Structure formats: C-alpha cells, structure tokens
Amino acid sequence: MKNASTTQDNRFNYMLLSRYQQDIEYFLNYGNRSERNLFFDTKEEHIEETIKLWEKLEPKPEWLTFEQLTDYKTRMLNN
Numbered sequence: 001m002k003n004a005s006t007t008q009d010n011r012f013n014y015m016l017l018s019r020y021q022q023d024i025e026y027f028l029n030y031g032n033r034s035e036r037n038l039f040f041d042t043k044e045e046h047i048e049e050t051i052k053l054w055e056k057l058e059p060k061p062e063w064l065t066f067e068q069l070t071d072y073k074t075r076m077l078n079n
Contacts, residue, residue: 013057020050021064024072033079043076 023038023046031037040046051069054060 010057013053014061017050017053017057017061017064020046020053021072024050024076028072028075047073047076 020039026037027033027035027043027046033043035041035043035046038046040049047069051073054064054066054069060066
C-alpha cells in the first residue's frame with residue numbers, strides 16, 4: 001500500500017511533466033522558439049529534465065510516450 005506522501009509526490013510529478021510538455025508545445029508552435037517561455041533556462045536543459053522526469057514515473061503516462069519525447073528533442077534542438 002502506498003503512503004499518502006508518495007501518492008501526492010507522484011501526482012505532482014505527473015502535473016509537472018504536463019507543464020513541461022505544454023512549454024515544449026508552445027515553444028515549438030506559437031512561442032516563436034523563444035527559450036524565455038520554457039521552465040528551464042535553455043531548450044537543451046528543458047528537454048533533458050523533461051525526459052528525466054518521464055523516466056522516473058511509474059506507470060508511464062498514456063498521454064506522453066518516449067517516441068513523442070524523442071520527436072520533441074529532435075525538433076527543439078535542430079533549429
């Protein structure tokens with residue numbers, strides 16, 4: 001049985017991952033690729049921290065796959 005603290009931490013991490021994903025979507029689409037719109041200081045740091053957080057989560061979110069993260073990384077870093 002999970003304790004309440006672990007469940008709360010896990011919920012927070014899913015919400016944080018969603019925030020990171022929203023930042024990426026904005027950066028790639030309407031944000032004009034401006035790094036000032038990202039949670040972290042640089043696009044490199046932002047995508048790496050997003051991937052690290054995703055890797056920590058169990059179960060993996062259905063709304064964000066590793067393939068999507070790989071695509072985000074390619075699109076963010078290749079321009």
